[in-house]
Amino acid sequence: MLRNSETAQGFIDLDETYGAHNYAPLDVVVERAEGVWLWDVNGVRYLDCISAYSAVNQGHCHPRIAAALIEQAKRVPLTSRALRNDRLGPFLKKLTQIAGFERALPMNTGAEAVETAIKLVRRWGYRVKGIPADRAEIIVFSNNFHGRTTAIVSASDNPRYRADFGPLLPGFVFVDYGDADALERAMNENTCAILIEPIQGEGGVIVPPDGFLKRAWALCKEHHVLFAADEIQTGFGRTGDLFACNFDNVESDVLIVGKALGGGYYPVSAVLADDALMSLFAPSDHGSTFGGNPLASAVAIAALDVIVDENLASRARYAGAKLMQGLRAVQSLLVKEVRGRGLLIGIEMTVPAKNLSFALLERGIVAKDTHESVLRIAPPLVINDDEIEYLLARYRDALSAL
Numbered sequence: 001m002l003r004n005s006e007t008a009q010g011f012i013d014l015d016e017t018y019g020a021h022n023y024a025p026l027d028v029v030v031e032r033a034e035g036v037w038l039w040d041v042n043g044v045r046y047l048d049c050i051s052a053y054s055a056v057n058q059g060h061c062h063p064r065i066a067a068a069l070i071e072q073a074k075r076v077p078l079t080s081r082a083l084r085n086d087r088l089g090p091f092l093k094k095l096t097q098i099a100g101f102e103r104a105l106p107m108n109t110g111a112e113a114v115e116t117a118i119k120l121v122r123r124w125g126y127r128v129k130g131i132p133a134d135r136a137e138i139i140v141f142s143n144n145f146h147g148r149t150t151a152i153v154s155a156s157d158n159p160r161y162r163a164d165f166g167p168l169l170p171g172f173v174f175v176d177y178g179d180a181d182a183l184e185r186a187m188n189e190n191t192c193a194i195l196i197e198p199i200q201g202e203g204g205v206i207v208p209p210d211g212f213l214k215r216a217w218a219l220c221k222e223h224h225v226l227f228a229a230d231e232i233q234t235g236f237g238r239t240g241d242l243f244a245c246n247f248d249n250v251e252s253d254v255l256i257v258g259k260a261l262g263g264g265y266y267p268v269s270a271v272l273a274d275d276a277l278m279s280l281f282a283p284s285d286h287g288s289t290f291g292g293n294p295l296a297s298a299v300a301i302a303a304l305d306v307i308v309d310e311n312l313a314s315r316a317r318y319a320g321a322k323l324m325q326g327l328r329a330v331q332s333l334l335v336k337e338v339r340g341r342g343l344l345i346g347i348e349m350t351v352p353a354k355n356l357s358f359a360l361l362e363r364g365i366v367a368k369d370t371h372e373s374v375l376r377i378a379p380p381l382v383i384n385d386d387e388i389e390y391l392l393a394r395y396r397d398a399l400s401a402l
């Protein structure tokens, strides 16, 4: 375990005394950050392999995004959607063009975007597919993670996420992730959509079997069901493609994005769809005071520019392959599997992944367990060769010390 200075311990005590205990963070009190690096209040440097759960794909404190934020903060940060602003339109144009959709609906957090998508696909189910009132079903997958609202935890099969938060929302049908035959059996005339992560991040970096996504997409077409992809974690280059669905040439009907859309600065999320679908929302049907605000829009424009101009997807592909090769080369009885795609990597351990997390922390690497036995390695996509070597050397050392 890390021994903290009095200063650090003081901050930790404040968190513990005055905050709800709904997280179990590593005891690193971060004071500043740049690129892939974090510094704690004692000036100790850490290589960040968490990236704020993949929200910092562009690297911490990217100067271009910082400049956009500061400039917009001085001009006008918030108008609400009661008015128009001069940043929203350019943001929507850029996002839709990059993602290949006709329209986008901006929100703030990932969970809100998922909620938005749930409303959109249900409405389509009633108004287009002709599902009888209140009978719409959305197929979700075992081990999924789509956020923490009451609707979304109703779509989770993880008892920890659901326990004692009921009554939960009906209308979700569960299918084993990766089982296309079960998916086909679950589809019926009341199914409006499937909601799916192309790779499950929180679930322990689970890559579905080859061909599953494509088959799921084909089944959706065949059964008149929408394919809603939750790319909040996998999107914007993380897996080595701009979106993880691109790897399988799957064109989703609904694309849900967040995290890195805010460039590590600001919560920005969105739902993308084509006009026919998005036009099912009319004024007053849905909204958010902060969604699409000028500050968020300016930040997101810069965040998207950095992703494109700095080729972050191909950098993640290159760095991910190199890192994966290096991690897999380390032989250890404590490691069952190293898996993932691009810079979304999971190390499945035969011992609690926390042990490796703590051993890495003592060596200047922050990485967190995402399931009891899986350590997720997801650094900012700007990680360079030297930084990968730095990480690998400490990984080897940490494993041998366990």
Ligand SMILES: Cc1ncc(COP(=O)(O)O)c(C=O)c1O
Pocket (backbone or CB within 6 Å): 053, 109, 110, 111, 112, 114, 145, 146, 147, 148, 197, 201, 202, 230, 231, 232, 233, 234, 258, 259
């Ligand atoms: C796939 C996926 N969907 C949704 C969410 C929820 O996003 P947020 O925490 O911004 O609400 C997450 C967060 O980890 C996620 O990984």
